[in-house]
Amino acid sequence: QVQLVESGGGLVETGGSLTLSCAASGSIFSINYMAWYRQAPGAQRELVATVISGGRTTYADSVKGRFTISRANAVSPVYLQMNNLKPEDTAVYYCNANAGSRARDYWGQGTQVTVSS
Numbered sequence: 001q002v003q004l005v006e007s008g009g010g011l012v013e014t015g016g017s018l019t020l021s022c023a024a025s026g027s028i029f030s031i032n033y034m035a036w037y038r039q040a041p042g043a044q045r046e047l048v049a050t051v052i053s054g055g056r057t058t059y060a061d062s063v064k065g066r067f068t069i070s071r072a073n074a075v076s077p078v079y080l081q082m083n084n085l086k087p088e089d090t091a092v093y094y095c096n097a098n099a100g101s102r103a104r105d106y107w108g109q110g111t112q113v114t115v116s117s
Contacts, residue, residue, distance in 0.1 A: 002106040009111030020080040022095030030099040038091035
């Protein structure tokens with residue numbers, strides 16, 4: 001079992017920045033990779049960024065060049081640095097951990113990010 005707790009959401013103006021963090025506890029050494037997802041009102045949850053062991057990262061096209069996902073090591077939180085925020089980035093952001101040999105997904109409770117125009 002992996003427990004995830006996010007923090008760092010809030011209200012920001014267009015062009016502003018926010019950093020989200022997600023602390024994992026429990027079976028953290030079983031984590032295969034971690035990711036951030038987001039879900040806007042009326043939309044499906046979408047993958048924003050992924051970081052795997054060794055530091056390899058992937059990003060959705062919509063956030064490339066603006067967002068940075070990072071995780072220093074297995075015991076460190078995962079961060080999502082968000083720069084040049086746009087109103088379309090408004091969503092609830094969820095931390096995700098994929099863990100164990102069965103690749104089970106775990107989710108945080110979500111944190112609201114609102115970008116005003």
